[in-house]
Structure formats: C-alpha cells, structure tokens
C-alpha cells in the first residue's frame with residue numbers, strides 16, 4: 557500500500573511562533589525542523605505498522621527545505637525544495653493515482669481563524685482568503701482536493717485542535733492527532749512531546765488500517781477560484797494572468813472547468829504574489 561505524507565511546519569508539535577517557521581530565526585527554526593522530522597517519523601512508523609509498503613513524504617513549508625533529510629525514517633523518500641522550481645501539485649507534489657492514502661502532518665488553521673495557531677492560507681502577508689466554489693478553504697482542504705483529483709483520500713491530519721476540527725467538519729471519520737490546543741494565535745497548550753508523537757503514530761496506523769473507509773474529497777465542476785488579498789494593488793497586478801479578473805478592489809476570480817485547472821490559476825497567483833527566492 558502506497559502512502560503519501562504532506563508536511564507543513566506551523567502545526568508541528570510545540571510550534572507556536574513565526575520565528576520557529578522562518579530560517580532567518582536560527583535556533584528556533586532549527587528546533588522546529590527537528591520536531592517536524594520527529595512528527596513525520598512518528599507518522600511513518602504508524603503507517604508501516606498499519607500496513608504501508610511504500611511511503612513518500614513531501615516537504616511543503618516555505619522553501620520546502622525543512623525536513624531533516626538525513627534523519628528521516630529510512631522507509632520513506634522525500635520530495636524537497638525550492639521555491640525557484642515549479643510544483644504544479646504544490647503540497648501534493650509527487651502524488652499520483654497509484655497512491656492509496658494521504659496523511660497531513662503539521663497542518664494549521666486557515667486565514668482569519670482565531671485562535672488557530674499561526675492561522676493563514678499560503679501567505680500571511682498577501683492573502684486574506686482563498687475560496688473555491690464560494691467555500692473559504694484551508695491548505696488542508698486544498699490538499700485534499702488535489703489528492704481527490706487523483707482519486708486519493710485523506711485519512712489523517714495532525715495539528716492544533718482548530719485545524720483538526722475543521723477537517724473533521726468536511727471529512728467525517730478522518731483520523732486526527734491534536735498535538736496542541738490553541739489559546740491565542742501565538743499561544744497554545746502543547747501536550748507532552750512524547751505523547752504527541754504517540755498520538756501521531758496511532759492516528760497514522762488507524763488511518764492506514766482503515767484505508768478502505770475513506771472517500772476522496774472534491775469540488776464539483778465547474779470550479780470558481782476567488783482570492784482576496786491584503787493589498788488592493790496586488791489584486792490589480794494579478795489581472796496580468798490571462799483569465800484572472802478583479803471582482804472588487806481586493807478580490808480576483810478565475811473560472812475553470814475543474815478543480816485542477818482552477819488550482820493551476822492559483823499557482824500562478826501565488827507565483828506573482830510571493831517574492832521569488
């Protein structure tokens with residue numbers, strides 16, 4: 557059984573601040589990278605115990621260079637960096653229809669959620685909201701829809717209580733590992749680290765064992781993408797992308813025949829919005 561693990565950093569055990577998520581912040585970031593790798597290894601151990609035979613991990617935060625490659629569990633390969641390259645499947649890069657299940661590790665609440673830890677959707681400095689077919693989405697939901705276009709379901713998520721509850725609301729039966737409880741956007745009650753790793757391992761194991769019970773998630777075609785941005789100047793700039801039009805001063809829209817075509821437009825919007833490194 558082939559399992560795909562998509563990883564972010566803001567929802568990792570113990571992580572509560574931007575300084576832990578940015579390479580410029582030295583030792584805090586290095587500590588967070590190590591905890592990310594431990595969370596991922598716990599998921600891999602659980603997946604193996606549950607019956608996984610092949611595991612691919614995708615590093616999906618920032619420059620995509622966060623997982624400590626040399627310390628990753630030897631059962632898994634890793635898709636990593638950098639933002640200079642093109643990742644058409646973004647947080648599911650490397651996934652195709654040959655996979656059986658997706659696990660989301662270290663995910664966080666969507667933009668404007670409170671008190672979700674480090675809540676944002678792709679860019680905390682550029683985007684206010686991302687909507688598909690009128691539904692304001694988290695990165696977890698976008699990831700589930702990408703996987704769903706290949707017929708692959710999401711079986712598990714780890715992160716704070718806010719994102720785990722959100723995913724349960726549209727994906728009933730998903731296995732969750734709540735590693736911290738949000739108090740304010742930058743303050744959480746973090747459960748004991750060893751216990752967090754055990755929760756992740758057991759949730760991954762249950763998900764893999766129950767693979768046949770999960771259904772893939774999709775947005776029904778046609779699909780409309782809307783992105784609301786913080787700076788109206790950016791909304792104006794985004795209209796350089798063919799098919800992207802401004803529907804009010806700070807929101808752009810794109811109509812597509814299916815989710816992956818709408819997602820391709822979203823990739824273009826991200827590329828124009830993010831500074832290139």
Ligand SMILES: [Zn+2]
Nearest residue numbers: 564565566617
């Ligand atoms: Zn991230």
